[in-house]
Structure formats: structure tokens, C-alpha cells
Amino acid sequence: MTSTLSAAAIESERVVVRKARDADRDGLIEVFTDPEVRRYLGGPRPRAQVEGFLDHLGAVEGGYVVADRETDAFFGMLALAPRDPDLPGHVTPEGGELELSYVLRQAAWGRGLAFEATTAVLRAAARELPEQPVLVVTQAANQAARKLAGRLGFEEVDTFEAHDAAQVLAVAPLGSFRE
Numbered sequence: 013m014t015s016t017l018s019a020a021a022i023e024s025e026r027v028v029v030r031k032a033r034d035a036d037r038d039g040l041i042e043v044f045t046d047p048e049v050r051r052y053l054g055g056p057r058p059r060a061q062v063e064g065f066l067d068h069l070g071a072v073e074g075g076y077v078v079a080d081r082e083t084d085a086f087f088g089m090l091a092l093a094p095r096d097p098d099l100p101g102h103v104t105p106e107g108g109e110l111e112l113s114y115v116l117r118q119a120a121w122g123r124g125l126a127f128e129a130t131t132a133v134l135r136a137a138a139r140e141l142p143e144q145p146v147l148v149v150t151q152a153a154n155q156a157a158r159k160l161a162g163r164l165g166f167e168e169v170d171t172f173e174a175h176d177a178a179q180v181l182a183v184a185p186l187g188s189f190r191e
């Protein structure tokens with residue numbers, strides 16, 4: 013039982029979570045090609061490949077850009093979208109649960125911006141969507157991502173192997189983000 017969030021933009025104290033714009037292009041290229049950012053995400057993508065799929069990013073359902081609320085400058089990306097049922101890592105038999113993912117450019121790390129943006133999106137989703145589990149899947153080695161999921165209240169429920177790495181599956185009830 014899932015559907016994606018309808019809001020075009022969600023604001024909180026320091027960030028706006030909104031659809032991608034042309035001005036985000038350099039920031040998006042940076043996060044897909046930065047080896048540090050992509051360390052636990054299968055490594056950097058070749059720039060030419062990134063340029064090829066960027067034009068379609070704005071239209072991705074459940075996919076958002078995280079930007080500075082004052083200047084609109086790009087901080088990173090966030091998605092709340094159904095997890096592919098064919099991938100490992102599910103908590104319902106049918107799969108397709110909402111999955112939260114987050115990627116910030118390095119300059120935006122360590123300021124609580126990912127926490128703020130994800131909290132705002134999960135609260136908006138909790139207001140709008142029916143009760144359901146939300147997933148976070150990260151590499152076990154990705155301490156920053158696991159820490160963020162833990163701070164948001166996600167509970168680690170399973171581990172599995174994928175892409176030659178140990179993965180952690182964490183889950184939280186959407187209702188836990190209802191204010």
C-alpha cells in the first residue's frame with residue numbers, strides 16, 4: 013500500500029525540498045561523480061553517463077532536490093519512492109514499500125541538513141499517505157547513513173548481501189512521523 017508524495021516543495025527551517033531545476037545541474041553532476049559521496053553507492057558514475065540521464069531526473073516520482081531555503085543553492089538529493097519488489101530487502105511479502113534515500117554533496121555534510129530535510133519529507137508523507145512501513149537500505153559500512161536512519165527512528169531489522177557488500181535493512185512506521 014504505497015503511493016508517492018504529491019507536494020512539489022516542502023520547506024523547513026534551513027532547507028527546501030523541491031523538484032530539480034536546471035540550476036541544480038552542476039550540483040547533481042558533483043554528487044554522482046564524487047568518489048567520497050559515492051563510496052557506499054557503487055562508486056562514482058562516469059560524467060558522460062550522468063549528463064545523459066540528468067534531463068530526466070526532475071520527472072522522477074518521489075525524487076527531490078534538497079536546497080538552501082534562503083539561496084536555493086543545491087545541497088543534495090532525497091527520494092521517497094517504492095522500492096523495486098525484485099530487489100532484496102523487504103518487510104512485506106508483496107514488496108514495493110516506500111523507501112527513503114538521501115545523498116548530500118560533501119560541503120553539506122555534518123550540519124544536520126539531511127536530518128532536517130528527511131524529517132520534513134517524512135512528516136509531509138505521514139500527513140498525506142496511509143499508514144505503511146518506510147524502508148532505509150544502506151551498506152553496513154555506511155556509518156553516516158545508518159546513524160541518520162537511527163536518529164530518524166528507523167530500526168535495523170535485517171542484513172543481506174548485495175552488490176558484493178553487506179547491506180542493512182531498517183524500517184520505521186510512517187505514522188511515527190505524524191506530528
Ligand SMILES: CC(C)(COP(=O)(O)OP(=O)(O)OC[C@H]1O[C@@H](n2cnc3c(N)ncnc32)[C@H](O)[C@@H]1OP(=O)(O)O)[C@@H](O)C(=O)NCCC(=O)NCCS
Pocket residue numbers: 048049050052053112113114115116117120121122123124125126127128149150154156157159160163
Ligand atoms: C548520509 C548523509 C546524507 C548523512 O549526512 P549528515 O550530514 O551526516 O547527516 P545529518 O543531517 O543527520 O547530520 C548529522 C551530523 O551533523 C551534525 N550537526 C551539526 N549541526 C547540527 C544540527 N543543527 N542538527 C543536527 N545535527 C547537526 C551532527 O552532530 C552530525 O555529525 P556527526 O555525524 O559527526 O555526529 C551523508 O553522509 C551523505 O550524503 N553520504 C553519501 C551518500 C550516501 O551514502 N547516502 C546513503 C544512501 S541511503
